Amino acid sequence: MGKHAIHGALGVAGLFGLILLWWLGVHLFGEADGLSARFSPQATLGSLIELLGQAEVYEHIWVSLKRILIGLVLALLIGVPLGLLVGSYRHLEAATTPAFQFLRMISPLSWMPVVVMLMGVGDQPIYFLLAFAALWPILLNTAAGVRQLDPRWLQLSRSLSATRWETLCKVIIPGVLGHVLTGVRLAIGILWIVLVPCEMLGVSAGLGYFILDTRDRLAYSELMAMVLLIGVLGFMLDAMARGLHRRWVHA
Amino acid sequence: MTEVLLEARGISLGYPREQGWQSVLENFDLQLAPGEVITILGPSGVGKSSLLRVLAGLQQARAGSVSLLGEPLQGPHPRLAVAFQDPSLLPWLSLESNVAFGLDFARQPTLAASERRARIDHAIEAVGLQHAREQYPAQLSGGMAQRTALARCLARQPQVLLLDEPFGALDEVTRADMQQLLLQLIARHNTAAVLITHDIDEALLLSDRVLLLGNHPARTLGQWHIDLPQPREQRVEELGALRIDILKTLRRASRTPEPSSEPMPLPSETAHVPGRLHPHSS
Numbered sequence A: 001m002g003k004h005a006i007h008g009a010l011g012v013a014g015l016f017g018l019i020l021l022w023w024l025g026v027h028l029f030g031e032a033d034g035l036s037a038r039f040s041p042q043a044t045l046g047s048l049i050e051l052l053g054q055a056e057v058y059e060h061i062w063v064s065l066k067r068i069l070i071g072l073v074l075a076l077l078i079g080v081p082l083g084l085l086v087g088s089y090r091h092l093e094a095a096t097t098p099a100f101q102f103l104r105m106i107s108p109l110s111w112m113p114v115v116v117m118l119m120g121v122g123d124q125p126i127y128f129l130l131a132f133a134a135l136w137p138i139l140l141n142t143a144a145g146v147r148q149l150d151p152r153w154l155q156l157s158r159s160l161s162a163t164r165w166e167t168l169c170k171v172i173i174p175g176v177l178g179h180v181l182t183g184v185r186l187a188i189g190i191l192w193i194v195l196v197p198c199e200m201l202g203v204s205a206g207l208g209y210f211i212l213d214t215r216d217r218l219a220y221s222e223l224m225a226m227v228l229l230i231g232v233l234g235f236m237l238d239a240m241a242r243g244l245h246r247r248w249v250h251a
Numbered sequence B: 001m002t003e004v005l006l007e008a009r010g011i012s013l014g015y016p017r018e019q020g021w022q023s024v025l026e027n028f029d030l031q032l033a034p035g036e037v038i039t040i041l042g043p044s045g046v047g048k049s050s051l052l053r054v055l056a057g058l059q060q061a062r063a064g065s066v067s068l069l070g071e072p073l074q075g076p077h078p079r080l081a082v083a084f085q086d087p088s089l090l091p092w093l094s095l096e097s098n099v100a101f102g103l104d105f106a107r108q109p110t111l112a113a114s115e116r117r118a119r120i121d122h123a124i125e126a127v128g129l130q131h132a133r134e135q136y137p138a139q140l141s142g143g144m145a146q147r148t149a150l151a152r153c154l155a156r157q158p159q160v161l162l163l164d165e166p167f168g169a170l171d172e173v174t175r176a177d178m179q180q181l182l183l184q185l186i187a188r189h190n191t192a193a194v195l196i197t198h199d200i201d202e203a204l205l206l207s208d209r210v211l212l213l214g215n216h217p218a219r220t221l222g223q224w225h226i227d228l229p230q231p232r233e234q235r236v237e238e239l240g241a242l243r244i245d246i247l248k249t250l251r252r253a254s255r256t257p258e259p260s261s262e263p264m265p266l267p268s269e270t271a272h273v274p275g276r277l278h279p280h281s282s
């Protein structure tokens, strides 16, 4: 328990250190009351509090979170069954691994012009790009989970005369869920990174859109407030994913 | 005339190797009567676990047949319960759910909810783990995990219990407790059991009949009936004599060079041991 408390305190200290560096950076390298003053922690914090007092920002947060959720669900719907298949058959795995590794290494954002051309502007290309970005960690982790299934679990279920369906639902899926959740956690990290630039194209709501909007309005301290908010929300999403994983693994 | 629950005839098994085939066990026979406890005793690597998988319908023998209640065994059977060498608990399920695991599978006999509940409760109680029902396998000690695996078998109320070195990983004290527990449970439900072990004393304490496996490829070196009543801890003298006899048989077998095609004369399974120990006649 003491160790936990110390680690927690160190983490908080590190966060304060980050804010201090931010303040120092603005203070040392910017002119006193030039443009850079509007990027300072004080100005940002003030704007953030002001923004959080208005309804508008919640609208954007909600839209962004909804997109993340839809992208994640789509990636799960495709990635988990595909991962189960790929992990179950050595030949299928050999046939698909190079292709998956190849696709995985293409930044999802580079598809953006193509997708917009094919699907038009709006939410659809965003869902597609997010799902595409989140698919790989989920698929690859699920497949790895299948390969690492304990053969003793499968032997147990066979000794209990389990049907194929029972083995799938009672042993294989719970057995790989830890790996799937690891995939989800990685996917959320990627989704959150890809989301903001995705929202800078042709949509009229969301955190990415709002950043561009603040820039166009020359509201620079609001822009910084949004950057801060994106960080905080991402941090919370990641903590949630980690908590979910920990709960399942019972470690 | 005695009814036979589980019968194995002429079982041979082996595994493919780089060059050809390695025969592990040859020409094994077994007849298990209701309520009987048979131990299969043999050194590590002799093929005991493989044999148990064959008896459980989990693995195909190269030759021979297994039948349960007079019918050929095609695969895993609901009247048979297996406890593997390793507890094989599912880490995402609580102790209680691990014990219940498999009870509601489609191919298992259908249970009313109340019956199901009662069986789970009794099984957990029988192994003395009521206090840990909600715990997860990661929180259980080795002995508790073994007991959970045993409870999982008991909840199914099998007619035949197949146990692969179920107490192998336990310390002396827990082991003795578990052995007594097993005997009580077998007596209470009139279950028949095949117990695999590499421990002579365990075989002597627990079984009505000992089958000794040895050699490469393995075969039955000898068979002993033990008619002593339980508990047997006090019967040091009778058991001691039998112990020496088993050890001698094992040693004699390991001294024989490569097993020839003609069967080696079975050693002193006919040697007489004072008391009520006597050779098996069949």
Ligand SMILES: Nc1ncnc2c1ncn2[C@@H]1O[C@H](COP(=O)(O)OP(=O)(O)O)[C@@H](O)[C@H]1O
Pocket (backbone or CB within 6 Å): B015, B016, B024, B042, B043, B044, B045, B046, B047, B048, B049, B050, B051
């Ligand atoms: N799945 C397997 N594939 C190949 N060889 C095996 C397999 N299982 C066991 N063996 C071999 O069969 C022999 C007997 O093993 P096992 O049945 O585990 O013996 P025991 O339980 O008596 O220690 C060993 O030589 C082992 O290497």
Ligand SMILES: [Mg+2]
Pocket (backbone or CB within 6 Å): B048, B049, B050, B085, B164
């Ligand atoms: Mg073994």
